[in-house]
Amino acid sequence: MIIWKSSLLAGITGVVLWVNAACLAPSLHAGVDAPVHLRCEGQEGPLGIYPRSPRLSWQLADTGSDVRQSAYQVVVAYSRENLDKGHFWWDSGKVISDQSVGVVYGGPEPEARQLYFWKVRVWDRSGNVSDWSEVATWETGLLGRGDWSARWITGHERDTAQSMPAVYYRTQFNIPPAGQEGDKVESARLYVSARGVFEGWINGQRVGEDYFAPGWTDYNIRNQYLTYDVTDALRKGENVLGFIVGDGWHNGYLMWGKHHRKNWYGEDTALLAQLVIRYQDGNEHIVATDENWLNRTGPIVSSDFYDGETYDARLELGNWSEPGYDAEGWWPCRLLQAPQVPMEAKRFGTVRQHETLKPVAVTRGEKGEWIYDFGQNMVGWVKLRVSGEEGDSVILRFAETLHPDGSLYTDNLRKAKVTDTYHFARAGTVEWEPHFTFHGFRYASVWAAHEPESVEAVVMHTQLQPAGSIETSNPLVNRLQQNIVWSLRSNFLEIPTDCPQRDERLGWTGDAQVFIRTAIYNRDVKNFFEKWLTDLRDAQGKDGQFPNIAPRLNQKSSAAGWGDAGVICPWAIYQFYGDRRVLEENYEAMKAWVDFQERSSDNLIRPESGFGDWLALDKEDSRGPGDTATPRALVATAFFAHAADLVARTAEVLENERDKQHYSDLHERVRTAFQKEFISQGGRVSGDTQTAYVLALGFGLVPERLRETASGYLVDDIRARDWHLSTGFIGTGLLMPVLNEIGRNDVAYRLLLQETYPGWLYSVRQGATTMWERWNSYSHENGFARGGMNSFNHYAYGAVGQWLYAVVGGISPLDPGFKSILIRPVPGGDLTWAKTHYDCPYGRIETDWKVEGDTFTLKAIVPPNTSAVVELPDGRRETVGSGVHNYTCTLPAASRG
Template sequence: MTSTHAPTPGPAPARAPLTLLADALPITADPTDGRAPILSTRAELTQPASAVTSAELLATAHGIYEPTLNGSPATDTVLNPGWTVYESRLQVQRFDVTEQVRAGDGALEVSVPLGRGWWNGDFGFGDAASNYGDENAFLAALVITYADGSTQQVLTDESWTATDSPITFATIYDGQHEDRRLPAGDPRPVRAAEIDRGTLIEQSSPLITRHESRRPEAIWTSPSGKTLLDFGQNLVGWLRFTVAGPEGTEITLRHAEVLEHEELGTRPLRSAKATDHLVLSGDPAGDAFEPTFTFHGFRYAEVVGWPGELTADDIEAVVVHSDIRRTGWFESSHDGVNQLISNSVWSQRGNFLAVPTDCPQRDERLGWTGDIAAFAATAAYQFDVSDFLHNWLLDVRAEASLPPLSFVPFVVPDSLKLRSQGSDPIADRPEETPTAIWGDAAVWVAEALWTAYGDLDRLRAEYPGMVIHLESVERALSPSGLWDTGFQFGDWLDPDAPPEDAAAAKADKGVVATACLVRSARFAAETAALLGEEADAQRWQDLADRTLAAFTEAYVQADGRILSDCGTVYALAIAFDLLDEATRPKSAERLAELVREAGYQVSTGFAGTPFITWALSETGHIEDAYRLLLEDSNPSWLYPVSMGATTIWERWDSMLPDGSINPGEMTSFNHYALGAVADWIYQVVLGIRAAEPGYRRILIQPTPGPGIDWAKGAYDSAAGRIEVEWSVPADGGFTLAATIPAGVDALVVLPDGTQQEVTGTGEQITLA
């Protein structure tokens, strides 16, 4: 449909209002033999192309879409509109298409392939088949503004037509199949579909983009005769190439993170096929292939059916993730730690795709709340995640508010609620199941963002999610005031747990959950006070105080021992400041003793790992913290590095020393949670900390230890760029240089305890 409006005085508005979509009709088309449809329309400009001053496309979908105008892409982003809590928050994208509209020389051709994506791509474990709806839909308004101020609109409606794309199948888990021999067919009518316009919101999360490409570092033939490619880095995205061959030639691409027995190691994918197919048209110019309606987590690929010899110049891996900007860097004298940091960065890149996922390769790729609760502080140093994680926290609030929930679910968006009956291992949830760490993400992620960016308005928007979580926990507490009821993941993936039972940790689950509640209630009280909600501030502080008293009485002995006597319970009690002055040093010494008894191998899971080095270093056990960090036998942070890992593993031993894959069903090689130690490396080893939210005041406090002779790094903070470089010369002493943003005050604390106040100039200064 095309409509023309009379000129309006003054300049044209910079942004078309979302209300324009009220006049557009959501449309869809029935697929032919499962093929993804291409929705199209043609129109004529009402004025010459030279008179077009701007053109903007507003669009969204149930599914994923790729718009083109006059034969050119409307955007270089992919997998739009991403994934949110669709029932209440469907993002609308805005694309400047001025040049594409002008290029049509008076004609307009809009073409939009429409795929399944997260909307109805059969998500969930195994055969869960979690789908939001049976059909996909597209909704759009193209708004063209002319030099005289008049506008023309092209809206989705039933005048659009549909043809068939060569995509015969595409889901995120299983891959994309294309047959280039198939004709598009005659245009056929589209039909109206359903999109609730009340769910439409402005795009608030970074769009998903291609970031780089990598050629294979090695190509060889496996023992079974398959052609294998190694891209040298575990990454997320897809393969891209152009190839010519006889008509009907079928090329099959399989993807995996690791090799096992010299073949592609696909068992950890579980039911996800992660396989792309291309049938060639026979065109002598070749067929270009880029499967943008799926994505894979992989370092290795298997190629079958390639016509002729495959070389590194023929194919590339495209790295895809949400458009987050790198903000943190670290380098040291220890190559293993440098690789650990690289692994953490690459795991964040791969798993920050639409939502913060657990892993990007198997039949999961869900927004697990516990993973990001552990990793949020690290994430906010490595990349600018202010928009990405704020948007996700709004989804947390939205998901927890949907009936019948009144608690933070295990994953957000919560596709598990849509699973087929009896198909999901987390089955028959009780009406109320708040869960420590996982539910605490509503608080801890907000705390990480507040510390990193200091945005009070955003904290205000995130606060209701904290309230939902804490109120759900209040209802779940036992009469003793302890959080020792209901289902808990606990210290998930404790390395001493058997492969088949990741929750069988040493740490008592009640100790873990109750400790987490104290931390969350305290920050909620701080938040409420900042927002001027004094009654709430008192309410949450009272909850924290009561819970701490119950924790102390039930779990802490006079000699500093804590129930279940393992690294995680001491790490949480110390890091969350749950111990009085008399008990704290005793518990700290017991923690250090346990770390030494374990031979400095890691003994913690999701709950304890982010905090154990903090607990050691903050209580004077810096040497033990360093030795724990630098241990490379299994289990340890550097064991995967010694095994050639290029991302963080889900399990400490996702790959066993003999090169075989861990027998546990749940084994990923790109899972950032256990890389949360990077936050300690940035703040303690390097020494860059926020003394006030948003780095309005900075603390520079590097803490050297045995095994690292020098470190340097930088952080592009909300207040400006911070750089630190220190070394411990062979003849002793300590040198430190730093760059502080101009006009920003910083407290510098040297290893000998000397303190000095400085005001930044934006130039490097020598501090020791």
């Protein structure tokens, strides 16, 4: 029996509590059910996690009544049997707290490759204790470099200046190994990383459903690895473990223009794999990569994210990953002296195949190619069934839209070749899809000798759980919401990218910070962003500058609104998920960024540099996408003030009073300097643009006596443009929240529902199925915007989704993590109803409202262990607990229509 506690008394108390609870009469459990939805590090039963102090979460069962937690007890054991018997590895004891999210495990440091079993029970406010929850698990991975016996291996020397063939690796082993005859396998875990992207195979079967694993990091600073339970894949006797490794981000083309090149992180792809087989007698057998493994190239002649994949079936290797295969002609592997960097377990879902789309139309091009329209701009690849003769080739190309003549529009792809090729080995019919590439497209052309029998688009993106939805009475608004989600799905592929189709596909920081709150409302992105913030910290300069893209490539300077992602994103994650670890992990980096800005400012005014309000429409004689009427120094100084304010707030959460005072003072000094430099005595903000006003108002930089005047100037500009916006990437994300803040959601609704250029529904009217990079990427009247930078799948302008959820749906956090919720739907425009839900850490929040005549009705559902402030359009306000709440009121005249 192992019991660990911080004190002997606490240990005894913990055990007695458990024994007594097991014997209590059922009546003492009245009013509180056992906790549900147990999660460790945000995952259900995670395998191979990395933290030494994992965070545990649970939800209270939704009984329809106001249920709140007053205390909890968590117990952890090495086995289910020990857990049932009270033989605990760690027992928290009864903790007086209503916390059920991000509870940090407080026991001994977890051991590597150990499966832990845990459960929790809670007390309500009346002192009733629940039954124990169902048992949940987590399993640690390899926690340090010393846990790895595997070595990095690479293949036969190749010409790394070109797109390289994928490398195939294999090794054979026996079960049971010599000296353990008759012993049975209890468990088998496979730990894998690559410098490149891999597929794993055991005995002819693919391992897992992951694509492009292990994902993208700065491989010279840290590597990710994945863990697989492969117990059922092993067989008695001879077994084969094999891998295919492609270029991926490590060796494939990245960047654009003069920076477009390969091999950013090294010349060779490489593999690191370790299979740990545990037998029932307690013995272990480790199969690990070393120079005795064999390798060779095969049919994947080239694979690249930008250029596509070429597959030559004439070079296929047969049953290369199955026992009994003749490996003659395979070469011994070379050991690679890879940088000794941390190996970290992947902390969020991998890229997966999620659905397939069938063509909605097929046409013939001028050259005889078949052109397939899948009806939706998306990311993934095409899977086809096609026949051909020996030596025939099938060539696929991809595009987001078509020219008026029906041909593929590829001007916006720049240097990316975006072409997949299949070469037949013999006459017959084949089914084929690529291994190591992806495309952003709605249309695909196929050149083949015979019309394909079937063609499907395979939708691929990082596996992120849906978090929310919103539907309204306006079909165009609903399509806009779908477009936002499709752009999120397309661009949240391993990292938050800007676009998925051209020679870029990078982790632009400005796009991410503008969109993060909308992303949170739609998907559970906590782990996804926590990992990306690690990439951002890895990329931070010694002077404190955050880069404009992460993982970092060659960019050294930081732009305002882009580098600020290193401060804005951690704060947003904290606000929505209520877990302070994200602030702890990023705090020093956040301070360094603000300190850099202070050092490099002129009397606290930032330089006239950066991207400004990228792609704004407020300057008629604009000479480029960054040439706008909003002064760049104003943009940069506004973000400087905002970042200082957020760091001060972070210091307060982390209980660092000294830093709180320092950065609060800095914020106030920058605020004063901003007012002196950019705000007139009459309330005019320099540039006199919509973005200038929303930055000043949204970041609290306008003196209170001038807020109403400045707000009026903002509305005047919108009115003067016939109720259209003129904002770019930076201004658009703040425009609607600021209009809400100043009490002008009537104006916000006019902007939302504007169907002419520029506006959100304009692209919807033009047939968009995703968000566009430009307000006018295409129009029926004028055709395409400039081809070189004209993405049809760019999520930045989808930041309006934050306002849809918070204002139309009426759901936003009052306290971090939605412990306290604001439910305040604001009807407007021609909307007569809206249904919204958001799955916060405590459970599901729902609002369902409708307008009939001058009557407004609302149904609101508040999850257990939370409270909500409900505000109705007539001004009524009340605080409620969990459960279902119904309201009716008469709409004020200003809210009608």
